[in-house]
Amino acid sequence: MEDIATSMDASADRQWLNLGIGNPAAIPEVTATWQRMTAEALADSFHDTSCRYGPSRGLPRLVDAIVAYFNERYGWDIGPRNVVVGPGSQMLAFIAAALFTGADGDRDTKLVLPMSPDYTGYQGLSMTPGGIVGIEPVVATGGHDDRSFRYLFDLPALERQKDVGLLLVSTPGNPTGRCASPAEIHSLVAAAEDHDVPLMVDNAYGAPFPGIANPAAPPVRHERIVNCFSLSKAGLPGERLGFAIGEERHIDPIVSFLANCTLHAPQLVQSALARALETGALDTMVEKAISPFYARRRTFVESLLVESLPAGISWRMYAAEGGMFCWIWVDEDWFDDLRMYRVLKERGVFIVPGRHFFTDPEHSTGLGRHPRQCFRVSITADEATLAAGIEVIGQVLTDMHAGTSRVPANT
Known part of the structure; x- marks a missing residue:
């Protein structure tokens, strides 16, 4: 690039x-809507968001909006302590890799990508040489005249992997556009449970936004899963805003890491996103x-x-x-x-x-x-x-x- x-x-x-x-x-x-949301945030909350430091977890208004949105839309039962807002989902993935992989007693645990190929940005998430492992897929092709092909998860190879610290997968995937089905996500959860590690699911192209998937399977809520969401593909790539939802034992360390490295994500755009969620503008x-x-x-x-x-x-x-x-x-x-x-x-x-x-x-x-x-x-x-x-x-x-x-x- x-x-x-x-x-x-x-x-x-x-x-x-x-x-x-x-x-x-x-x-x-999309551009016009974000301009309007940002203009409203600028007019109403510039002093509180851009002229003051804020909480590392995220603006309370945005955190509350995220909680209400996912509970109402998907029937989840999350609270503010299940949410962290960060400067892009890629940064949240980097933080998770730093927290959950690397030196662990007498061994080094690894960031494992259950499906390789996957997003190139994942390749730089580990500070340890050899700290990232990609599980090669099974390649499935059609008949002689069929110009399509697919990748299938090699779950036995994932089960055999040693020294796992964190599983990370994007769905829909970059570069392939492959969507992991709910059944496949649950298979990855089972692998995470076997290895006793978190599974981070990057929904940068998926549901509920930007919804660039067919069918748009809803994100899966599970105690092992840390779901990441991004505003980049929903029209705000330059604002670097994302958030993660998971169990407190996974989210709290990420909040602490943010507090120590960058304090918090940009706040004016947080205010704009809160409005977009509250008003239904983002869904529209x-x-x-x-x-x-x-x-x-x-x-x-x-x-x-x-x-x-x-x-x-x-x-x-x-x-x-x-x-x-x-x-x-x-x-x-x-x-x-x-x-x-x-x-x-x-x-x-x-x-x-x-x-x-x-x-x-x-x-x-x-x-x-x-x-x-x-x-x-x-x-x-x-x-x-x-x-x-x-x-x-x-x-x-x-x-x-x-x-x-x-x-x-x-x-």
Whole structure:
């Protein structure tokens, strides 16, 4: 992602087609609603939120709004001590990794990703070398003419894993858009119980917001689960706001960690979120704007990929149920994700190489070259950029297959 940003900044006069971007789409109705919520917070609570320190757990008004929202919507029985608000769900995941993994008596416990590939940001959550382990999935494909594939949890491998400190999974997943079913979540809970550790579930794309999933399975409440929620994909990525819900024994240490490292999350946006929850504005955004937009956009992008990627090569697209990306597997000996990235970059198109979503792509025991045969395409760019970029992707794959693509040096 740094290479994409620096390359675009260094050649600002060049027309780039960025299909690697992780930003959510700019949906006018969503932007307008957050502007209104923020303006109201600015007018009513600027002095109390921006001109004063606040509690590390989160603004009481927001914590109370979260408690009321989840109790009413899902029938949960949580209180304020089950909630912590932080500067983004990724920071909350980092804090959990720092608290629940690492030195533990005479051993070092690990952050374990039950499904690899998963979000690249998880790869830097451990301060201990070798402190993160990704469980490789079982790859399931359809018939010869079926261009789709899926990943299945390898639960026996997860059960065999030693020195576990914390399990962490995203659903819908980044990069695949794979949604863990309630039954699969309960299987992961059972694994967490066997290892006597927490299970952190990152709902950054899921229910109740932003609801970029089909079907949008509700989050699961369990004493082992720490559910994380983010406002980034609901339209506020730059404000860095997220929150977690779990048992007090898991939440209280996170509150203490926040108090010592950053004191509290930004408070003006906390006030805006409280209003959005209390008034139902956030639910309206999800139901009327966010969910329909991404459903339409996914259909559009998947149809472009089917039309543009060459029929004469063995490629498959992940059978995604949500998220903001398409995940492509090119099952050919000649294909390499970094090579494709470099060729596409020379032609003004960015994607994200797949290997970065695996914890040890060069030494896979069960997947072989698969981690180096995948790439991620964002569906959030405008339709013209998507159409032009995917056309170039198809051309590059054709050239790579024919052996006519040139790999640029020093890129």
